[in-house]
Amino acid sequence: MQQEAPGSAVISLLVDNESGALARIVGLFSGRGYNIRSLTVAPVDEHGMQSRVNIVTTGTPADIRQIKAQVERLVPVSRVADLTADGPHVAREMAMIKVVSSGEPRTEALRIAQAFRARAVDTTASSFVFELTGSTDKLDSFIELMRPLGLVEVSRTGVAAICRGPQTIQSL
Amino acid sequence: MGEQDKMTPQTASSAPDAQKPQTLPGAEVLMRALDEQGVEVIFGYPGGAVLPIYDALFKQNRIRHVLVRHEQAAVHAAEAYARSTGKVGVVLVTSGPGATNAVTGLLDALMDSIPLICLSGQVPSSLIGNDAFQEADTTGITRPVTKYNYLVRRPEDLAPAVHEAFTIARSGRPGPVLIDLPKNITVGDAPYVAASQTPMRVAKGTAEPDREAVKRAVAAMKKARRPLFYTGGGVINAGPKACENLRKLVKLTGFPITSTLMGFGAYPGNDKQYLGMLGMHGMYEANLATHGCDVLIALGSRFDDRVTGRVDAFSPDSFKIHADIDASQINKIIPVDQPIVGDAGRIIEMMIEEWEKEPAYAHQADLAAWWEQIEAWRALDCLRFSQDQAPDAVIKPQKAIQRIYELARETGRDTYVSTEVGQHQMWAAQFFRFDDPNRWLTSGGLGTMGYGLPAAVGAQIAHPDALVLDIAGEASTLMNIQELGTIAQYRLPVKLFIINNHYMGMVRQWQELLHGSRYSESYSDALPDFVKLAESFHAKGLRATRMEELDDTIRAALEHDGPVVVDLCVTEGENCFPMIPSGAAHNEMILGPDQEERGAKVTREGMMLV
Numbered sequence: 109m110q111q112e113a114p115g116s117a118v119i120s121l122l123v124d125n126e127s128g129a130l131a132r133i134v135g136l137f138s139g140r141g142y143n144i145r146s147l148t149v150a151p152v153d154e155h156g157m158q159s160r161v162n163i164v165t166t167g168t169p170a171d172i173r174q175i176k177a178q179v180e181r182l183v184p185v186s187r188v189a190d191l192t193a194d195g196p197h198v199a200r201e202m203a204m205i206k207v208v209s210s211g212e213p214r215t216e217a218l219r220i221a222q223a224f225r226a227r228a229v230d231t232t233a234s235s236f237v238f239e240l241t242g243s244t245d246k247l248d249s250f251i252e253l254m255r256p257l258g259l260v261e262v263s264r265t266g267v268a269a270i271c272r273g274p275q276t277i278q279s280l
Numbered sequence: 281m282g283e284q285d286k287m288t289p290q291t292a293s294s295a296p297d298a299q300k301p302q303t304l305p306g307a308e309v310l311m312r313a314l315d316e317q318g319v320e321v322i323f324g325y326p327g328g329a330v331l332p333i334y335d336a337l338f339k340q341n342r343i344r345h346v347l348v349r350h351e352q353a354a355v356h357a358a359e360a361y362a363r364s365t366g367k368v369g370v371v372l373v374t375s376g377p378g379a380t381n382a383v384t385g386l387l388d389a390l391m392d393s394i395p396l397i398c399l400s401g402q403v404p405s406s407l408i409g410n411d412a413f414q415e416a417d418t419t420g421i422t423r424p425v426t427k428y429n430y431l432v433r434r435p436e437d438l439a440p441a442v443h444e445a446f447t448i449a450r451s452g453r454p455g456p457v458l459i460d461l462p463k464n465i466t467v468g469d470a471p472y473v474a475a476s477q478t479p480m481r482v483a484k485g486t487a488e489p490d491r492e493a494v495k496r497a498v499a500a501m502k503k504a505r506r507p508l509f510y511t512g513g514g515v516i517n518a519g520p521k522a523c524e525n526l527r528k529l530v531k532l533t534g535f536p537i538t539s540t541l542m543g544f545g546a547y548p549g550n551d552k553q554y555l556g557m558l559g560m561h562g563m564y565e566a567n568l569a570t571h572g573c574d575v576l577i578a579l580g581s582r583f584d585d586r587v588t589g590r591v592d593a594f595s596p597d598s599f600k601i602h603a604d605i606d607a608s609q610i611n612k613i614i615p616v617d618q619p620i621v622g623d624a625g626r627i628i629e630m631m632i633e634e635w636e637k638e639p640a641y642a643h644q645a646d647l648a649a650w651w652e653q654i655e656a657w658r659a660l661d662c663l664r665f666s667q668d669q670a671p672d673a674v675i676k677p678q679k680a681i682q683r684i685y686e687l688a689r690e691t692g693r694d695t696y697v698s699t700e701v702g703q704h705q706m707w708a709a710q711f712f713r714f715d716d717p718n719r720w721l722t723s724g725g726l727g728t729m730g731y732g733l734p735a736a737v738g739a740q741i742a743h744p745d746a747l748v749l750d751i752a753g754e755a756s757t758l759m760n761i762q763e764l765g766t767i768a769q770y771r772l773p774v775k776l777f778i779i780n781n782h783y784m785g786m787v788r789q790w791q792e793l794l795h796g797s798r799y800s801e802s803y804s805d806a807l808p809d810f811v812k813l814a815e816s817f818h819a820k821g822l823r824a825t826r827m828e829e830l831d832d833t834i835r836a837a838l839e840h841d842g843p844v845v846v847d848l849c850v851t852e853g854e855n856c857f858p859m860i861p862s863g864a865a866h867n868e869m870i871l872g873p874d875q876e877e878r879g880a881k882v883t884r885e886g887m888m889l890v
Contacts, residue, residue, distance in 0.1 A: 128420075177608035181607075
């Protein structure tokens with residue numbers, strides 16, 4: 109069998125909101141040697157009984173299928189979708205980027221932020237905190253551009269993802 | 281008796297609060313839930329955090345408790361109880377060291393798909409996280425070694441957790457479930473909720489298998505010229521009916537069948553169509569058939585590395601059908617052509633239905649050629665060894681195990697066999713043949729030394745009138761030798777046969793073959809006198825050192841109505857063959873000295889044919 113090329117995948121799970129559920133998922137990834145590039149988790153139903161977990165992982169298509177099958181075995185996991193494989197999806201993350209600079213670099217940072225539609229959520233005479241939402245690539249390029257302009261700190265949420273169109277994780 | 285009365289639901293109906301669920305001390309709720317789940321026996325060891333549970337056990341007489349001598353042994357005993365009965369095994373251990381001692385057993389059960397419930401005590405909820413005496417993060421520690429685990433935080437969660445735990449343990453691919461019970465939960469009052477009133481999360485893997493997938497599998501089977509069934513523990517777990525149907529399917533198709541270590545007895549071991557075990561120490565004919573087959577039908581087996589050998593050379597030319605209840609096993613190691621997810625028993629049933637729809641088999645003649653080839657491989661007699669027959673000759677380990685098997689069979693008694701882990705285990709796997717499922721108790725996936733003696737305890741408790749043997753090595757059995765105390769206490773007539781070669785034999789064999797005969801730390805020095813050891817544990821101790829003593833000693837052990845420890849002193853340097861060295865393919869087996877020359881020749885001929 110031909111080895112398929114490794115790639116990145118967004119896996120979304122619906123999980124019972126119980127203690128240890130996240131440890132179970134994360135432990136499965138570390139115990140079986142799978143990579144977690146980013147992880148987001150928050151309750152998503154009205155009673156807070158279920159959380160949605162979005163994991164960005166890497167591997168060959170066979171690896172990803174195996175990850176999905178392994179995660180499906182976990183008792184508190186009620187739904188698993190490989191959003192990358194199951195059709196078009198939207199994946200976004202948010203970052204807060206702190207830039208400390210003055211003079212020309214400070215003006216340049218503000219200009220670039222405007223071009224990226226980043227919002228300055230905190231401003232002092234010597235610093236900005238920009239809030240930026242977008243794809244991982246967009247956030248990466250913004251951060252790279254900020255680096256020579258006084259970038260001192262980055263806080264990113266990791267990816268939240270959802271499939272496009274009327275389909276839901278339940279109907280996939 | 282007052283306590284007993286409180287536990288019957290009828291007494292509650294006259295009470296004013298009849299509508300509300302009945303409230304009892306948590307430990308009694310636990311007993312009642314276990315009772316409702318059909319628990320008859322608990323294997324356990326008391327301690328501070330489980331005293332309320334032991335008190336509740338004391339006050340009732342429906343559930344029996346077997347006191348082991350180490351918590352690891354409790355789990356192995358419960359595993360064997362479960363494996364030999366098809367029921368869920370139950371373990372009760374205290375917090376901290378009690379729970380950590382159980383970890384090896386839990387992982388053993390997880391790897392071999394054994395349904396278990398482990399109840400562990402925990403410090404009171406208010407102390408959790410304080411590094412309290414005998415506190416351990418038990419759910420954290422056992423998360424990767426269980427199918428699921430609970431920490432019961434609220435009294436109203438207690439009964440539902442027990443009921444759901446049993447459902448999870450026994451459904452889908454079975455496995456161990458741990459319930460961690462803080463002391464305030466077992467001491468304080470809790471409502472009793474019946475299983476029927478408990479919402480269960482649906483267990484995975486219980487859906488009906490895809491009929492179209494079965495049809496495609498059967499279509500491939502009908503076109504096969506060199507087919508082979510490769511069955512495993514999943515068929516045993518699917519139950520006696522599945523084993524019965526497997527026999528029917530194998531007869532119907534006329535195909536050869538090989539089994540994994542976990543699958544013994546699903547198909548009769550002495551039947552002509554049975555090729556014996558495959559894999560690292562499997563039969564020559566089974567491995568070459570696996571290598572050469574054109575359709576491989578894997579039923580309830582998981583392509584373990586001890587089965588496959590080198591993965592890229594495993595059964596290279598076959599169309600592979602893989603039926604497993606656990607979808608994550610499919611395409612995990614070996615890419616397959618036709619997956620079928622579902623219960624092995626149900627899939628076998630459906631295969632029979634599909635096969636019978638159109639019973640005409642187009643390639644009977646080709647199948648005859650395949651059988652001819654298999655018989656040629658079989659003629660090599662890969663287990664043959666030479667034993668000096670002189671009365672004072674040293675006994676070979678193979679001879680000892682072969683005679684135990686033959687003489688046990690002569691008794692005509694229903695026989696359960698446990699093993700430790702190592703050479704003796706593989707020889708037992710080679711020489712013992714089982715007519716029925718659930719009789720073979722061994723640690724397959726985890727390879728846990730010290731499994732056999734506590735497993736024999738569990739099997740004998742479950743089957744008091746059966747003959748229960750532990751085929752052991754002197755090194756392995758010392759890992760849980762304290763269970764001779766349990767055996768004495770409950771007067772369990774277990775027969776412990778120690779194949780004593782003064783070495784960790786399998787370690788020694790690998791050191792000889794792979795590490796230039798540097799026997800680093802594998803010699804069993806300063807061994808106890810096993811006869812005296814037996815006597816000090818109130819058992820009968822026997823020893824055989826020469827060929828002339830072998831049969832009489834085995835017979836004396838089998839006839840004795842009580843526990844026996846037999847020290848069978850065997851040759852030290854014997855290796856277990858055939859063997860697929862790790863990283864090698866099935867057609868690169870190492871044969872014993874008796875077969876080597878012919879073997880090499882047959883291999884080449886075989887390779888040309890298949």
